[in-house]
Amino acid sequence: MTPLPEPVSLAAGVELSEQAYVIGGTDGMAAQAGVWRMPTRGEGVGEWVAAPALEIARAQATAATHGGSIYLFGGENDGLPLNLVERLQDGGDAWERMAPMPSTRFGASSATVGDHIFVMGGKTNGGMVLTNVERYTPASNQWGNEFAPMPR
Numbered sequence: 001m002t003p004l005p006e007p008v009s010l011a012a013g014v015e016l017s018e019q020a021y022v023i024g025g026t027d028g029m030a031a032q033a034g035v036w037r038m039p040t041r042g043e044g045v046g047e048w049v050a051a052p053a054l055e056i057a058r059a060q061a062t063a064a065t066h067g068g069s070i071y072l073f074g075g076e077n078d079g080l081p082l083n084l085v086e087r088l089q090d091g092g093d094a095w096e097r098m099a100p101m102p103s104t105r106f107g108a109s110s111a112t113v114g115d116h117i118f119v120m121g122g123k124t125n126g127g128m129v130l131t132n133v134e135r136y137t138p139a140s141n142q143w144g145n146e147f148a149p150m151p152r
Helices: none
Strands: 010-014 018-021 035-039 047-050 064-065 067-072 085-089 107-115 116-119 133-137 142-144
Touching: 010 064, 018 067, 064 107, 064 116, 064 133, 067 116
Parallel strands: none
Antiparallel strands: 010 018, 018 035, 035 047, 064 067, 067 085, 107 116, 116 133, 133 142
């Protein structure tokens, strides 16, 4: 396996259609907008190729897949927490902006459960740790946050 063409840390990672993706992150100096993908089976295994770049560079975002698309939530750029959500459809050539999260956050976790993607925890302005849980519904491009907070 070849190394990533550009070293990054605090990137999001996800798999879609037998492709591993490394999304954004930081080079240690600034948030990055680069996206890399690598086939996990068949031809090209172990070879990273550039995928469509993010509209806005960010590190510490979280990613999930749903319905043949990658969704990227939050992150930070230049120390500012973001509430941005972007979607890359399988085989797409550009990221698309979706409804923003109700909360700005970086360092969160996400999970796809049925028809929804849940975004949990992370930090916001001033490094305050979040306990709220937000639910995104891709089909309607809407958010809900009617959940009990996570325990500390």
